[in-house]
Amino acid sequence: MNEFILPALANLCDPLNIFLMVAGLAGGITIGALPGLTATMGVALMVPVTFAMDATSGLIMLGAIYAGAIYGGSNSACLICTPGTPSSVATTFDGWPMCQSGKADKALITSLLSSSFGGTVGNVFLLCLAAPLARFALKFGGPESFWLCLFGLSSIAVMSSGNMLKGLVAGAIGMLVATVGLDPHAALPRFTFEYYPLIQGVEVIPAMIGLFSFSQVLYLIGSYKPFIATYNPNKGAFGQVVRELAGKCKVVLLRSSVIGTLVGMLPGAGGEIAAIIAYNETKRWDRNPDRFGTGVIEGVASSESSNNAVIGGSLIPMLTLGIPGSAVAAVILGALLAKGIQPGFKVFTVTGDLAYTFIMSQFVVNLLMIPIGLLLIKLLVRLLSIRLTFVAIGIVMLSVIGSYAIRNSMLDIWIVLIFGLLGYFCNRVKLDNGAMALGIILGPMIEENFGRCVGLSKASGGSVIQVFLESPIALSLIGFTLFSLATPFLLDWKRKRAAAEGQDTGAAGARVSGGANVAAGTFSLAVAAAFYTQLGELEGVGKSYPLLILCFITLVGGYVLFHGLNQRRKSAGCAPQNDGEPVAYRRVVLIAAVSVAYVVLIPILGFYAVSAVFLFGSAMLLNDSQTSAFRAACLLTVIMCTVVWAGFAKLLNVPTPEGLLF
């Protein structure tokens, strides 16, 4: 290994390679920051460009884009509560509250430094321990993956502590929705509601854009605020963040980075799962978990360090075994193979020159990320000085084109809209969107591995339970899951003891009104009923798995409904409860209706024509300032259309939906 490192460093000094790293990072960060444009897409779009380069330079560039995009997603997560890539979902939990309380620069710098740290740790593992770690990753078969996913799912209990039942229902609804599409066990259409395009299933990314971005648009438009947040630039923010990260966040950063690396190694599990698991572990082990979600630096640090550590992790099985650990790693593998480079443990000897140059370039990329990121942060915080209405309208257009670009399907745009409305509704009735997202991400993996275990059981005499409990890894994962499920009760006990000693631990979660519980319960039952009507011709695991979820939703949803009715009956005499901040429902309905009309018209008239009308029209309709609405609306329309056209159509060569016009 040592004989390769010095030449590798020399390779990196090539001006072309330095340029590729800087350009890849800047491009990657931009792609990552735009909601809808993901790391996978950014890397995939640049693969043809690498065909014209030598293998090493191509690989260096793709690696830089990958790292930049995963970090970039945190910027929009903090600034507008819209994860730029699915990996940043958990960053919104604390990054957004930080921004709202005027500490946007602190949140952004925390993301930047944590990303850089996590990326470096993941890369150290790749450099030093690739071979043994790859062997370890192979131990994760059907049962182990099944329990790992259940462990991930069990973090709902921590995520929505104080409101666990509704968190679990939301997670189950997510899992049920994820069963739409091709039944993985029979390869036949399932839950398509007689609408053929649904055979594609509910793609994770548009669902996330809907749940987190579009629902956020509705929330922002409905709030009576002129700007997203007031922003007070703080000169010493950088030094302050460095001190806090090096001080109280040491353990958080290290633990989250290791979690990221390990999750990254497993095929199928990527940054989005790593970040949620790392966030919940940080919350679980914190002395005062209740403060998470209110804008604590540890929350941002854990999510961002783990999702960047995934990069190094996912490259381990890709380079050593030819098995990609994430969707992006799969794309990079395709680029490698096209160059005729055979993955395998031999890459570190036969093509050691290339492998070590690539790994060393990742260290440099993680360092370069800091100055480039700081520069971009300076530009990005200016977003906060744009009127909120315009930002929200801009997000709608980006969500539409971003979700379409993933697989060029109108269905995905509809998924964004439907999940956006759903997310908004769930927020109002306190059904946890994060839990639902987790269900959508993990559901398909749980079902697939469940099916694998059932298949494997035939070889050991038909006992599925035996397959599930066979390996020590599976048994320890079961232990973790049980512990995780017990956490809310432990926390409750801790809280009560602290209360008895007279300490103040903060409010134990706001009380939820009976009305919200009635709505949440009714909604769950309605979803269950809709899916029940479609169970008809299914059979085998493809039927029993969704049926199991259905029963769970019915039971728990029914209980929530009953509980809500009871609450209402009790509080009938009292004054009606106030559900928090006031909402401008007229404006919410207006933007939702205009957005639906927008999407209906796209395939008829063409994307750019309708977008221009949409931008201009909604900016005029929703204008909330006294001055020059017309000029501002024109400006918004021209800028958004030009940027999207130049960026998507010209630079990235992404097709847009065509219609009669253009």
Place this chain on the structure above:
Amino acid sequence: MKTRFFTTAALAVALVLSLTNGAAYAEYPDKPVNMIIAFSAGGSSDVQARIMQKYWDKLVPQQWTFVYKPGAGGAIGFGEIAMAKKDGYTIGGINIPHLIIQAVTQNAQFKLADFDYICQVVNDPQCVVVRKDSALKSVKEVFDYAKANPGKLKVGLVGPNSGHHLMYLDVQKKVGFPVTEVFYKGAADQSVALLGGEVDVLFGNLNDVMRSLEEVHVLALAGEKRNDFLPDVPTLRDEGFDIVSDIRRAFVVPSGIPAGHLAFLRDVFKKICTNPDYLKDMKIAGQPAEYLDGEALLRHMQSLDANIKAVFAKK
């Protein structure tokens, strides 16, 4: 004022007419051609098409615009090709037998007659693979072991209703193969399962298996003849089992495009497929190239179609 308006309008109409007329008489293709790929960017199908693009650009002035339509194992993209405008400006890549199986089992939105076939470009044979340290050293040993210990041997397949599944059913019919079958979502999961010891044998494509060659032992290929990538590996026929199974990639257009356009495309693709530089690039990328012209391809698909209907329609 009014006359000026009419003059401008007349001029505009004339201009538009001349443009459209020009288009009708210009040589095909006079604008970029859409290339529909039914799988994700960066996947095997994409890499193969990108290699072809390099040589297309040397022969034809108009480029390809890549449109990715992944989903439902390719069925979404294949349907998209079938329903595209019949003007010769949409080409697409298809995978065989996926396309035929989907048409038979899934009420998919296409059938064989919805396409005109340009040519076949890849023939990726299935192979029987075990881990390097496996006690089973030949396919005969695999088949004998399976029969001696019914249900004990675990076989990993991608599927169900896939090319691998089809080969598995063929083996069961011809040899008798009482094993435990386990289905995986993709080749990556399937490889993990073999290397990690969850399954003992897998039926996989040469192109996928090549990625993990250090760790596995390819016992036999289900091709008609041996493959240049692994010249020492026998075919199943060499070993005495009459089983041929492969996954092929081809390019098609929606049926009914102007005959001249189809002839043009067939001619260009043939030139690309016989270019030695192209063949060298394909070899470097691990793609087993095999050219077959449109008519021969259609005949192959029709016989496969009959076979697949017999196997799957009963289920």
